[in-house]
Amino acid sequence: MARSPGRLLGLSVEVGTTAAVIGIIWLLTADSHSPFIPSLPTILSTFRSVWLFQRFTSDVIPSVERLALGFFAAVVVGVPLGLMIGMSKWMRMLTRPVATFMRSLPPPLMVPVAISLFQIGLVMKVFSIAFVCIWPIALNTEDGYAGLNPTILETAHAYGLGFWKRLFKVILPAVSPRIFTGLRISVAFAVLLLVLAEQLGSSNGIGWFVLYSQQGYDVPGMWAGILMLALLGIGANAILSLAERRVLRWHFNLRGLDV
Amino acid sequence: MNDDATPVAAGKPGMALEVHALGKTFVGRERSSVAIGEVGFEVADREFVTVVGPSGCGKTTLLKCIAGLMAPSAGETRFGGARVSGPVSDMALVFQDYSRSLFPWLTVRKNVLLPLRGGARSDREQTVLESLEAVGLTRFIDHYPSQLSGGMQQRVAIARALAVRPRMLLMDEPFASVDAQTRADLEDLVLRIHAEFEVTMLLVTHDIDESVYMSDRVIILTTSPAYVQEVLPIELPRPRAQDVTKAAPQFASLRTHVYRAITQAHGDTRRSTTAAAAPNPVELSTKQNSAFLV
Numbered sequence: 413m414a415r416s417p418g419r420l421l422g423l424s425v426e427v428g429t430t431a432a433v434i435g436i437i438w439l440l441t442a443d444s445h446s447p448f449i450p451s452l453p454t455i456l457s458t459f460r461s462v463w464l465f466q467r468f469t470s471d472v473i474p475s476v477e478r479l480a481l482g483f484f485a486a487v488v489v490g491v492p493l494g495l496m497i498g499m500s501k502w503m504r505m506l507t508r509p510v511a512t513f514m515r516s517l518p519p520p521l522m523v524p525v526a527i528s529l530f531q532i533g534l535v536m537k538v539f540s541i542a543f544v545c546i547w548p549i550a551l552n553t554e555d556g557y558a559g560l561n562p563t564i565l566e567t568a569h570a571y572g573l574g575f576w577k578r579l580f581k582v583i584l585p586a587v588s589p590r591i592f593t594g595l596r597i598s599v600a601f602a603v604l605l606l607v608l609a610e611q612l613g614s615s616n617g618i619g620w621f622v623l624y625s626q627q628g629y630d631v632p633g634m635w636a637g638i639l640m641l642a643l644l645g646i647g648a649n650a651i652l653s654l655a656e657r658r659v660l661r662w663h664f665n666l667r668g669l670d671v
Numbered sequence: 672m673n674d675d676a677t678p679v680a681a682g683k684p685g686m687a688l689e690v691h692a693l694g695k696t697f698v699g700r701e702r703s704s705v706a707i708g709e710v711g712f713e714v715a716d717r718e719f720v721t722v723v724g725p726s727g728c729g730k731t732t733l734l735k736c737i738a739g740l741m742a743p744s745a746g747e748t749r750f751g752g753a754r755v756s757g758p759v760s761d762m763a764l765v766f767q768d769y770s771r772s773l774f775p776w777l778t779v780r781k782n783v784l785l786p787l788r789g790g791a792r793s794d795r796e797q798t799v800l801e802s803l804e805a806v807g808l809t810r811f812i813d814h815y816p817s818q819l820s821g822g823m824q825q826r827v828a829i830a831r832a833l834a835v836r837p838r839m840l841l842m843d844e845p846f847a848s849v850d851a852q853t854r855a856d857l858e859d860l861v862l863r864i865h866a867e868f869e870v871t872m873l874l875v876t877h878d879i880d881e882s883v884y885m886s887d888r889v890i891i892l893t894t895s896p897a898y899v900q901e902v903l904p905i906e907l908p909r910p911r912a913q914d915v916t917k918a919a920p921q922f923a924s925l926r927t928h929v930y931r932a933i934t935q936a937h938g939d940t941r942r943s944t945t946a947a948a949a950p951n952p953v954e955l956s957t958k959q960n961s962a963f964l965v
Binding site for chain 2: 566567569572581585666
């Protein structure tokens with residue numbers, strides 16, 4: 413993690429480009445008279461008055477809760493499912509056709525299905541998110557298990573490790589880099605499904621607010637909602653990479669040595 | 672070889688390991704390949720036996736069958752008189768590929784601690800400390816394997832094997848992936864452990880010098896499929912030392928003997944198995960072996 417000149421340069425390029433893009437948008441929209449493209453200061457002041465803190469508890473908190481529950485459910489189901497498919501030839505044969513079918517469904521389709529199954533409510537949103545997120549997690553876990561070096565499992569076998577020790581001390585850590593690949597893919601799906609579920613069947617939440625503002629000709633409100641959704645996505649990704657860096661420290665050390 | 676032998680009911684006294692007419696055939700969809708033809712030998716308690724053979728002759732397969740990691744197609748292994756049908760807690764295995772066999776997500780301490788069961792936590796910690804002391808690595812107890820050199824990693828693997836207090840240590844080409852100096856150090860370390868811990872040793876190697884230097888007996892295998900070609904007693908005095916032992920005239924003649932036996936086996940089977948030409952399915956990946964024999 414030493415700060416090399418290349419790293420510093422990369423950082424300044426990133427910050428510079430971002431600042432330039434914001435500056436250009438600012439200038440282009442500064443004296444905009446179109447009601448659909450408000451100026452940046454207008455959007456920011458709307459953002460402040462909407463989210464700090466008038467609608468924070470009524471819309472942001474429910475959205476975060478739905479996202480977290482759906483994602484958590486997907487991990488809790490997806491990882492064991494992936495391991496079971498990876499470990500058992502029978503499970504693989506039984507689940508492959510179903511998994512292939514489920515995976516090929518366009519994710520938005522799940523929302524109407526969830527509404528008719530569970531009616532409008534928390535369960536329907538959590539289900540929509542979880543159902544789509546399970547597959548990237550399960551398939552990456554399965555693939556990671558299949559790609560394990562046989563010596564790892566032979567060592568566990570030769571030393572007579574019991575099932576739980578083998579699972580928690582050997583298999584899960586060994587597969588964890590691939591599990592995180594699955595998590596990173598599905599967190600993007602989770603935000604997507606959250607917005608869809610909130611727009612199709614909800615009376616609060618950030619996704620609902622964007623649609624509601626647009627339909628009520630509150631264009632600055634719509635943009636403020638979009639900005640909030642972007643921040644939510646960035647936040648979810650940041651939490652995930654923080655967890656990844658903690659859990660996979662050994663893995664990054666290893667790669668640092670090999671490369 | 673074993674036509675008139677009746678199955679042994681109980682272990683012979685003083686025998687740690689008995690391998691009876693062991694055979695292994697890998698059955699494939701297209702064709703089958705015979706990795707081990709028929710191999711039989713015994714290892715006495717506290718004896719140091721080395722199995723040597725050309726690379727790809729089925730040594731690793733043989734060791735996996737003996738360790739109970741792989742079921743043999745014919746014959747059986749008895750350890751302390753009991754038939755081996757799965758991994759035995761009194762037999763510890765040291766793999767060639769230490770970088771995979773040690774778990775990179777665990778520290779040295781936790782790697783050695785992992786297979787230990789029963790007793791108080793403090794007793795287990797004490798065992799870990801003693802085992803690491805035997806290989807001279809107590810200073811690195813809280814390091815991760817990736818922070819250690821290859822030779823040090825293999826010493827951790829040996830410490831992990833010792834920690835389960837095994838009656839017998841099985842080692843599969845344990846020094847094949849380290850440099851020459853480290854290899855000599857590890858050989859002497861294993862000889863010291865053999866003497867101090869009074870443990871029975873079965874080492875598999877393709878290195879002829881190593882087989883003569885380490886052992887009480889050398890079992891020479893033929894080219895794939897493996898048969899026992901010769902069992903050679905090594906009557907060099909112990910303790911052995913890299914400089915003195917390897918300079919002895921007796922050492923030179925023994926190593927020449929093994930060398931000729933192996934190269935002759937290589938020539939013989941090359942003629943007789945060209946028609947089958949089934950590549951050994953297990954050891955194809957060990958690239959570094961051939962240099963020692965060709």
